[in-house]
Amino acid sequence: MTDWTFEELVGDTEEFFSRHFGERPMLRRGALDATRARELVSVGRLDDLVAMETVHPAYIRVARGGQGIPGKAYTRVATEHGAALTEAVVPEQVYELFRSGGTVTWNYLHHFLPSARHLVQAFTQAFAAPAEAVAFLTPAGHDGYAPHHDPVDVFVVQTEGTKRWRVWEPTGERRSEPATYPDGTLGEPALETTLHPGDVLYLPYGTPHAAAAGDLVSLHVSVTVTPRRWRDLLRETVDALTADEEFAAVPHLGGTGTDHGPSATALAAKLTLLAERLAQVAPAAEAARLTTAGQERAGASRPREFERLASLSGLSPHDPLRRSRIPVAIGPSDGGRTQLTVNGHTLAVPDAVAATLRLLEGGGSVQAGELLQGAPAPRSVRAAESLTRLGLLEPAAVGAGSVDR
Numbered sequence: 001m002t003d004w005t006f007e008e009l010v011g012d013t014e015e016f017f018s019r020h021f022g023e024r025p026m027l028r029r030g031a032l033d034a035t036r037a038r039e040l041v042s043v044g045r046l047d048d049l050v051a052m053e054t055v056h057p058a059y060i061r062v063a064r065g066g067q068g069i070p071g072k073a074y075t076r077v078a079t080e081h082g083a084a085l086t087e088a089v090v091p092e093q094v095y096e097l098f099r100s101g102g103t104v105t106w107n108y109l110h111h112f113l114p115s116a117r118h119l120v121q122a123f124t125q126a127f128a129a130p131a132e133a134v135a136f137l138t139p140a141g142h143d144g145y146a147p148h149h150d151p152v153d154v155f156v157v158q159t160e161g162t163k164r165w166r167v168w169e170p171t172g173e174r175r176s177e178p179a180t181y182p183d184g185t186l187g188e189p190a191l192e193t194t195l196h197p198g199d200v201l202y203l204p205y206g207t208p209h210a211a212a213a214g215d216l217v218s219l220h221v222s223v224t225v226t227p228r229r230w231r232d233l234l235r236e237t238v239d240a241l242t243a244d245e246e247f248a249a250v251p252h253l254g255g256t257g258t259d260h261g262p263s264a265t266a267l268a269a270k271l272t273l274l275a276e277r278l279a280q281v282a283p284a285a286e287a288a289r290l291t292t293a294g295q296e297r298a299g300a301s302r303p304r305e306f307e308r309l310a311s312l313s314g315l316s317p318h319d320p321l322r323r324s325r326i327p328v329a330i331g332p333s334d335g336g337r338t339q340l341t342v343n344g345h346t347l348a349v350p351d352a353v354a355a356t357l358r359l360l361e362g363g364g365s366v367q368a369g370e371l372l373q374g375a376p377a378p379r380s381v382r383a384a385e386s387l388t389r390l391g392l393l394e395p396a397a398v399g400a401g402s403v404d405r
């Protein structure tokens, strides 16, 4: 498994956020050594990906002279028993386009390449925002794309060959659309540089740039990040506050007259209530909630469930366990057993287990042998193992505070 950290790519993160983020480009030579850079993605790996019929053609684009080439130039409809099955990439046609100067891109690389998925994860953690990875393979001596800017922050990681970059000052305007710039309209570039394997180049949102391969085939990965603005974050805070029942009624607005008095009075009351609720928000807790929500929303943060299940060996009675973050609904007791609903599954557990789960909701841990209080340890351990497999419980650090009963 290849894990990456944000620091590994940008160096001192404090310096990055204070000096470069959103403001000015950053070039970091040799952030990764050549071997590590190829671990992210190599030319050979792209041969495998182009040949894999399960990678949908929508993920692959080819452009030549700055213009996209229609997908039908390098795809076919695969058939199975005479029936159209799916569109598939024709590797020979992609190779032919590449030989004649086409740049091949793999969009959403993190959807099908584990190393890119892990890389993107480092960015979603650092920015609490969605991130995506795109691979660009450019034939030797050819331009990639004409000068343009992207409406995202971009981190370029060169993994093979070299690429010449021209970078102009950011436009300063956070336009939400990409734009291309006709030749000669941008003036002199602020930065002209050649990236080698392992080099990292950061381009703030809206930075015009153009790139061309050197004497070798060039491969780089661009990680794009879309950080949330204040308006996005505050909207999420207001959304959470207005989920309250106090804001659920449906007022009557509109009508044809000019007297909006009653609507305005009702609106004033709700605005006052909302202002009061906003004033009560604890900034530190809300910042933590918004951060976690941003980190978890990105697909790349999904857990490794197979690995988790495979790593679960038998528990011993003294193993400490705590509640996981998977929500559980604990129903009423019926005949000594309590119904639990988790991940859409319903199961009945002894009341003593439900009572311990309730206690664990508030934090703390319990030893596997004591989950089912009053029962022999082996029985309690078996119950703990089945709740751990379901994901309701997870190992806690040894020495974690145990719950008070």
Ligand SMILES: [Fe+2]
Binding pocket: 148, 149, 150, 209
């Ligand atoms: Fe770009």
